Amino acid sequence: MQRLRGLLAAVLVLALAACGGSPHKNIESVQSLATEGALLARQSEHGDATTVFVRVHAGYLKQEANKLAHALAGQRELRASRVASAVARDLERLRHGAAVSADLERLAGRAERLAK
Amino acid sequence: MKKLLQIALGILAAIGGFVDIGDLVFNVEAGATFGYQLLWVVVVGVVGIIVYSEMCGRVAAASKRPVFDAVRERMGFGVGAGVLIASQFVNLMTLAAEIGGAALLLELLAGLSYRGLIVVAVIGLGVAIWVLPFDWIERVFGYMGLCLLVFVVGAIKLQPDWGAVGHGFVPHADTGNFLLYAYFAVGLLGAAMTPYEVYFYSSGAVEEGWTPKDLGLNRANSMIGYALGGVLSFALMITAGALYLPKSIEPQFIGTVALAADVPLGTIGLILALVGMLFAVGGAAIDTCLSGAYNVSQFFGWEWGKHRRAAAAPRFTLSWIVLLVLAFGVVMTGIDPILLTEYSVIFSVVALPLTYLPILLVANDKAYMGRYTNGRLANVFGLIYLAIIMVISLTAIPLMILTNGGTG
Numbered sequence: 001m002q003r004l005r006g007l008l009a010a011v012l013v014l015a016l017a018a019c020g021g022s023p024h025k026n027i028e029s030v031q032s033l034a035t036e037g038a039l040l041a042r043q044s045e046h047g048d049a050t051t052v053f054v055r056v057h058a059g060y061l062k063q064e065a066n067k068l069a070h071a072l073a074g075q076r077e078l079r080a081s082r083v084a085s086a087v088a089r090d091l092e093r094l095r096h097g098a099a100v101s102a103d104l105e106r107l108a109g110r111a112e113r114l115a116k
Numbered sequence: 117m118k119k120l121l122q123i124a125l126g127i128l129a130a131i132g133g134f135v136d137i138g139d140l141v142f143n144v145e146a147g148a149t150f151g152y153q154l155l156w157v158v159v160v161g162v163v164g165i166i167v168y169s170e171m172c173g174r175v176a177a178a179s180k181r182p183v184f185d186a187v188r189e190r191m192g193f194g195v196g197a198g199v200l201i202a203s204q205f206v207n208l209m210t211l212a213a214e215i216g217g218a219a220l221l222l223e224l225l226a227g228l229s230y231r232g233l234i235v236v237a238v239i240g241l242g243v244a245i246w247v248l249p250f251d252w253i254e255r256v257f258g259y260m261g262l263c264l265l266v267f268v269v270g271a272i273k274l275q276p277d278w279g280a281v282g283h284g285f286v287p288h289a290d291t292g293n294f295l296l297y298a299y300f301a302v303g304l305l306g307a308a309m310t311p312y313e314v315y316f317y318s319s320g321a322v323e324e325g326w327t328p329k330d331l332g333l334n335r336a337n338s339m340i341g342y343a344l345g346g347v348l349s350f351a352l353m354i355t356a357g358a359l360y361l362p363k364s365i366e367p368q369f370i371g372t373v374a375l376a377a378d379v380p381l382g383t384i385g386l387i388l389a390l391v392g393m394l395f396a397v398g399g400a401a402i403d404t405c406l407s408g409a410y411n412v413s414q415f416f417g418w419e420w421g422k423h424r425r426a427a428a429a430p431r432f433t434l435s436w437i438v439l440l441v442l443a444f445g446v447v448m449t450g451i452d453p454i455l456l457t458e459y460s461v462i463f464s465v466v467a468l469p470l471t472y473l474p475i476l477l478v479a480n481d482k483a484y485m486g487r488y489t490n491g492r493l494a495n496v497f498g499l500i501y502l503a504i505i506m507v508i509s510l511t512a513i514p515l516m517i518l519t520n521g522g523t524g
Contacts, residue, residue: 021523025523028366029366031364032364032365036363036365036372039379040375043378043382047383048378048386049375049378049382052225056223057369057374057375060369061369064368112364
C-alpha cells in the first residue's frame with residue numbers, strides 16, 4: 001500500500017512538473033508565434049489567404065501570445081513579456097488587415113536573441 | 117468491370133478517409149519538430165492498420181459477424197466488458213476531439229463563433245448519420261477528404277531535400293531529445309492504428325454484406341487504400357518539415373496545418389486544405405460515433421446497423437445519439453480540441469492491446485473462421501505488431517508526462 005502511495009505521489013509530482021513551461025520554453029514559444037504570425041501576415045499582404053482565415057487564425061495566435069506575456073511576467077522575464085505583448089498587439093492589427101509582417105519578423109528576431 | 121469500379125471507389129474512399137484529427141496533429145507536429153526523421157514510423161503504423169483491418173474484414177466476411185460480436189462470444193463477459201469500457205472511453209474522447217476540430221475548421225472557413233459552430237457541427241453530423249446510407253457516408257466524406265491531396269502538391273512545391281526525405285524512411289534518431297522523439301513515434305503509431313478504425317471497418321464489412329467472395333475486395337481496400345492514405349500522412353509531415361522546422365515554428369493550432377498548404381499554393385491551396393480537413397475530420401467523427409454504437413450493440417446483442425431503419429434498431433440508434441450528445445458536452449466545456457486530440461491518441465495507445473489481441477485470437481479461431489483462419493504471414497505480422505503495441509501502450513503515459521505532452 002505504501003509503495004502504491006509512493007508511486008502515485010511520484011506520478012503526481014511528475015504531472016505537476018509537466019504543467020506550465022519553463023521561461024526558456026516560453027520565450028521559444030513567443031518566437032514561434034511571431035514567426036508564424038509573420039508568415040500569415042506575408043500571405044495576407046500578398047492576397048494569398050482568405051480574410052476570414054487570417055482574422056480567425058491570427059486571433060488564436062494572439063490569445064496564445066497574451067497568455068505567454070502573462071506567464072513570462074509572472075516568471076520575471078519582463079523583456080520577453082514585453083516582446084510577447086508586442087506580438088499580441090501586432091497580431092490584433094493583422095486581424096484588421098494591417099501589414100505587420102516586417103514588425104513580426106523583427107519581434108521574432110528579438111525573441112530568438114532572448115532565448116539564447 | 118463493375119467489380120473493378122467497386123474496388124477503385126472503395127480505395128478512393130479509404131484514401132480520403134484515412135486521415136483524422138490525430139493524424140493531422142501528430143504528423144504536422146512531428147514534422148515541425150523532427151523534420152522527416154519519423155517518416156518510417158508512419159510506414160510501421162500504416163502496415164499495422166493494414167494487417168489488422170484485413171484480419172477484421174476477413175473475420176466479418178467469413179463469419180458474417182463483426183469482431184466485437186466475436187470478442188464477446190469467444191472471450192466471455194468479463195474480458196468483453198473490459199474491452200467495451202476501454203474502447204467506449206477512447207471513442208468518446210476521439211469523437212469529442214473530432215467534433216471540436218470540425219468546429220475549428222468551420223470557424224476558419226466561415227468566421228462565425230466557435231461555440232455556435234460546435235452546435236452546427238453536431239447537428240450536421242447527426243443529420244448525416246441519420247439520413248445518409250452507409251456507403252454514402254463512406255463515399256461522400258472519403259471523396260471530399262481527397263482534397264487533402266493538396267498537401268502532396270504542397271510538399272512537392274516546397275522542394276524539400278529529397279535525400280533527407282528518403283533517409284527519413286530508415287529508422288534513425290538525430291536528436292538530443294530522445295524522449296520527445298519516442299513520444300512522437302508512439303503518437304504517430306497511435307494515430308495510425310486508432311481502435312475505432314478496425315471496429316468500424318469490421319462492422320462496415322457486415323453492413324455491406326461481405327462474404328468470402330469479397331476477400332479480394334477486403335485486401336484491396338485495406339492494402340491499397342490504407343497504403344495510399346499513408347501518403348497523405350507523409351505529405352503532412354514533409355510539408356511541416358520543409359516549412360516549419362527551419363523557422364522553428366511549433367504548430368499548436370489547426371490553422372497552422374492549413375497554413376502549410378497556403379504558403380506553397382496560395383488561397384486555392386488553403387481552401388482545399390480546409391475543406392479536405394473538414395471532411396476528413398467529419399468522416400472520422402461519424403466513424404467514431406457509429407463505431408461506439410456498433411460496439412455497445414454488438415456486446416449486448418441488440419439489433420444494429422445503418423442498413424436497418426432507426427425503428428428496427430432503436431437501441432443502436434439511441435447509442436450513437438447518446439455518444440454524440442456526450443461528446444458535444446465534452447467539447448462545450450471549452451477544452452482545447454488539439455490538446456484533447458493528443459490525449460485521445462495517447463489514451464487510445466494504452467487501450468490498443470485490448471483491441472488488437474482479441475482480433476488476433478478470433479482470426480485464429482477455427483470454430484469461427486473455418487478455412488479462413490490466419491495464415492503464417494498474417495500471424496507473423498500480427499504477433500510482431502502485438503509486441504509493438506504492448507511496448508507502446510506501456511510507454512505512452514510516462515512519455516506524455518516526461519515530455520510535457522510533447523512540448524519538450
